[in-house]
Amino acid sequence: DGGITQSPKYLFRKEGQNVTLSCEQNLNHDAMYWYRQDPGQGLRLIYYSQIVNDFQKGDIAEGYSVSREKKESFPLTVTSAQKNPTAFYLCASSIRGLAGGYQETQYFGPGTRLLVL
């Protein structure tokens, strides 16, 4: 079964703690994305990666970090510098990236809800 998996489904963060959200895909897609969704708001892009070992900041990258060491994996770390991390986080992937000249369909994972204790 091909798809995108995100874990955990729920994540609790204590004050000053860094937490990492997992995103894995077995679709053989080059590009992967992280979005944040707040209630009543549209999705906002945090980071994206168009190829292994390369990634770019999105619109709201402050307080977040990512890595892309493997094609299948794009973990997102929410650092202590992110003062308002409570949100729903969605990971997505597409065959090619945003600068591919032709935007393919993005496939989304089930999401991780991050809550602050």
Next chain:
Amino acid sequence: KQEVTQIPAALSVPEGENLVLNCSFTDSAIYNLQWFRQDPGKGLTSLLLIQSSQREQTSGRLNASLDKSSGRSTLYIAASQPGDSATYLCVPQGGSEKLVFGKGTKLTVNP
């Protein structure tokens, strides 16, 4: 900068009605436009992708149209069912531009 507006923000209809969801976008230089569905607390599911050269795309009871020059798209849902209840998102896609998501239309279909 691309901006996406979806009207109405929320819609409640009885089962069996045909309905139209509207989307407008400010930058018409797009390659295609995608409609997604999001169930509460879940990820997004792609419904339809319309290429910029197309005017319509159909999948089952769903029909999406695109008028690129005027920056508009509509999603038509025929014979609505309670299982259609979800938030619907319209996403115009450019070649090198980051995707911009609107706030969506929250649809409730009452049995």
